[in-house]
Amino acid sequence: MDRRKTRARTLTILMALCIGGAAVACSDDDGTGPANTGTHTVNKGGVAHAPGLNDPEQNCATCHGADLRGGANGEPSCFSCHSKKWP
8 A cells, every 4th residue: 555545544544533532422321431420320312410410500510610611620511512502
């Protein structure tokens, strides 16, 4: 295989891995992610949530920040999976 074909193949593989990774980034449905220490036990759409997910300002803000944009200890922003219009 010539050098251009090798580069093109490598780039294609890398792009596929990036797209695949992005597609599953928000699908931690087993509740075992770093922030999920057994508290995220509700499966909603294949994603683990904590009980009380329907009132996130009350039930999620302690860890995910008052504005739900991420906690002080690296907890992810709720907006990383939810749209900008959420909640």
